[in-house]
Amino acid sequence: MANKTIEDYLKAIYQVDVDQDGAGTTELAERLGIAPASVTGMLKKLAAQDLVTYTRYQGVGLTNAGRAIALDVLRRHRLAERYLADVLGLPWDRVHDEAEEWEHVLSDDVAARMDAALGWPSTDPHGEPIPSARGDVPPLADTPLARLRPRHTARVARVSSEDAEFLRYLGSMGIYPHVALTVLTIAPFGGPLTIEVSGQCHAIGQGVAERIFVVDISPLPAAEEPA
Amino acid sequence: MANKTIEDYLKAIYQVDVDQDGAGTTELAERLGIAPASVTGMLKKLAAQDLVTYTRYQGVGLTNAGRAIALDVLRRHRLAERYLADVLGLPWDRVHDEAEEWEHVLSDDVAARMDAALGWPSTDPHGEPIPSARGDVPPLADTPLARLRPRHTARVARVSSEDAEFLRYLGSMGIYPHVALTVLTIAPFGGPLTIEVSGQCHAIGQGVAERIFVVDISPLPAAEEPA
DNA sequence: GATAATTATTAGGCTCTCCTAAATAATTGA
DNA sequence: TCAATTATTTAGGAGAGCCTAATAATTATC
Ligand SMILES: [Mn+2]
Ligand SMILES: [Mn+2]
Ligand SMILES: [Mn+2]
Ligand SMILES: [Mn+2]
Numbered sequence: 359m360a361n362k363t364i365e366d367y368l369k370a371i372y373q374v375d376v377d378q379d380g381a382g383t384t385e386l387a388e389r390l391g392i393a394p395a396s397v398t399g400m401l402k403k404l405a406a407q408d409l410v411t412y413t414r415y416q417g418v419g420l421t422n423a424g425r426a427i428a429l430d431v432l433r434r435h436r437l438a439e440r441y442l443a444d445v446l447g448l449p450w451d452r453v454h455d456e457a458e459e460w461e462h463v464l465s466d467d468v469a470a471r472m473d474a475a476l477g478w479p480s481t482d483p484h485g486e487p488i489p490s491a492r493g494d495v496p497p498l499a500d501t502p503l504a505r506l507r508p509r510h511t512a513r514v515a516r517v518s519s520e521d522a523e524f525l526r527y528l529g530s531m532g533i534y535p536h537v538a539l540t541v542l543t544i545a546p547f548g549g550p551l552t553i554e555v556s557g558q559c560h561a562i563g564q565g566v567a568e569r570i571f572v573v574d575i576s577p578l579p580a581a582e583e584p585a
Numbered sequence: 586m587a588n589k590t591i592e593d594y595l596k597a598i599y600q601v602d603v604d605q606d607g608a609g610t611t612e613l614a615e616r617l618g619i620a621p622a623s624v625t626g627m628l629k630k631l632a633a634q635d636l637v638t639y640t641r642y643q644g645v646g647l648t649n650a651g652r653a654i655a656l657d658v659l660r661r662h663r664l665a666e667r668y669l670a671d672v673l674g675l676p677w678d679r680v681h682d683e684a685e686e687w688e689h690v691l692s693d694d695v696a697a698r699m700d701a702a703l704g705w706p707s708t709d710p711h712g713e714p715i716p717s718a719r720g721d722v723p724p725l726a727d728t729p730l731a732r733l734r735p736r737h738t739a740r741v742a743r744v745s746s747e748d749a750e751f752l753r754y755l756g757s758m759g760i761y762p763h764v765a766l767t768v769l770t771i772a773p774f775g776g777p778l779t780i781e782v783s784g785q786c787h788a789i790g791q792g793v794a795e796r797i798f799v800v801d802i803s804p805l806p807a808a809e810e811p812a
Numbered sequence: 813g814a815t816a817a818t819t820a821t822t823a824g825g826c827t828c829t830c831c832t833a834a835a836t837a838a839t840t841g842a
Numbered sequence: 843t844c845a846a847t848t849a850t851t852t853a854g855g856a857g858a859g860c861c862t863a864a865t866a867a868t869t870a871t872c
Contacts, residue, residue, distance in 0.1 A: 382819075383821085384819060393860075393862080394821085395861075395863095396859070396860050398821055398822085403858090414821070415868065445672070446695060448694075448698070456695060460690060463689075465683060467679075610850055620831060623831070626830085627829080627830095630829095641837090642849080
């Protein structure tokens with residue numbers, strides 16, 4: 359298996375070009391907390407090992423070998439998070455930092471045993487899908503809460519953040535995966551949304567609503583909304 | 586917390602001068618799989634950080650700070666082993682290698698949660714004592730099987746080895762902590778012992794018997810053995 | 813389409829941890 | 843006691859992974 363540094367690079371590259379197409383040096387550098395110059399050097403090294411396709415000034419992409427490792431790391435990371443949350447009772451805002459280390463340390467066998475002990479979960483505590491041991495990632499079928507229309511009710515599918523404070527904020531409103539919520543109003547010009555979560559109303563910013571992904575479960579209307 | 590390299594050095598120093606008094610450069614080098622010259626260099630560094638007392642050609646010892654770290658690493662290692670064995674069902678010959686990595690990765694809180702989830706165990710799967718979070722190690726009250734007299738029955742307390750093949754060999758005879766066994770004969774001149782374990786007899790070498798630590802549970806004789 | 817701003821790369825260096833080979837100290841034993 | 847052996851240290855060096863400062867390529871702006 360690759361070493362910790364390489365695993366973190368490949369995972370970061372994967373994640374950057376999942377949520378914005380194309381991974382730039384600076385973006386990677388920020389995500390990894392490393393100077394851009396250092397990233398350039400490492401990308402050359404990864405390219406030499408055929409884990410990445412890299413052309414100067416053009417950005418990086420994963421090769422199949424690189425993607426396989428990235429997904430494997432992601433799998434371990436999310437399994438570890440699930441494990442820490444479900445078995446050891448760690449709150450969801452603390453599992454990420456721990457898993458960031460565990461992901462480099464779990465053997466295949468241990469990961470498989472954890473998977474089984476958990477009943478082969480499909481997502482981590484934040485709702486992110488856990489890649490299979492074969493490297494399959496179930497396609498996502500969710501939309502940002504920010505795109506939901508007023509009066510629609512949805513179930514939280516996942517929360518796209520690793521920021522502990524942010525997660526605690528959501529937790530304080532009772533927002534977790536599987537929880538149902540209803541959009542009451544959306545202020546114009548990027549203004550806040552008011553939502554109802556388990557009987558309580560809250561106003562949240564657009565930025566927050568962009569990071570909460572939901573699945574609409576509103577009863578189908580008799581006809582489309584009138585135009 | 587110290588880094589992985591330093592943690593492994595301190596743990597090795599601790600273990601070397603637990604089971605042979607005084608830690609020599611070469612001994613440490615072997616245990617760590619590193620050239621003696623490299624160990625010398627690192628010892629100077631550890632001494633500069635006051636983790637170790639070191640005088641050229643004299644060997645090393647731990648300072649209180651160094652011992653505290655060593656015991657903490659040992660605690661995590663053994664808790665991890667117990668966890669891997671009890672919760673994930675990993676066989677006792679495979680837990681060591683995994684724990685060798687886990688020990689550097691577990692946070693205080695996670696270690697404490699594992700400890701609680703396991704019911705505050707006092708030993709690892711090999712019978713080695715788990716230091717407390719405060720750094721207390723219960724004193725050992727066991728003797729090598731090799732020192733037991735014929736016709737005495739004893740309970741296995743611990744097995745002092747990290748060698749997987751050796752552990753599997755013991756397992757094949759049913760030798761694990763808590764198991765009772767009886768010494769039948771001891772051949773002279775460092776010859777083999779015959780022992781009975783759960784109804785089965787086995788002949789084992791002196792070397793093997795030196796690594797199995799037991800507590801005598803023979804019924805007290807009416808008088809001392811006649812001289 | 814020239815210039816300015818942004819983004820990325822190269823150049824040169826640093827720290828860590830390890831190595832081998834050579835030198836020196838300590839120990840052993842004849 | 844002195845020579846041989848063994849243990850340990852010093853010297854010199856390598857590779858990983860990171861950094862800052864300087865330079866080059868790309869992209870945006872007028
Ligand atoms: Mn990581
Ligand atoms: Mn997660
Ligand atoms: Mn270790
Ligand atoms: Mn053990």
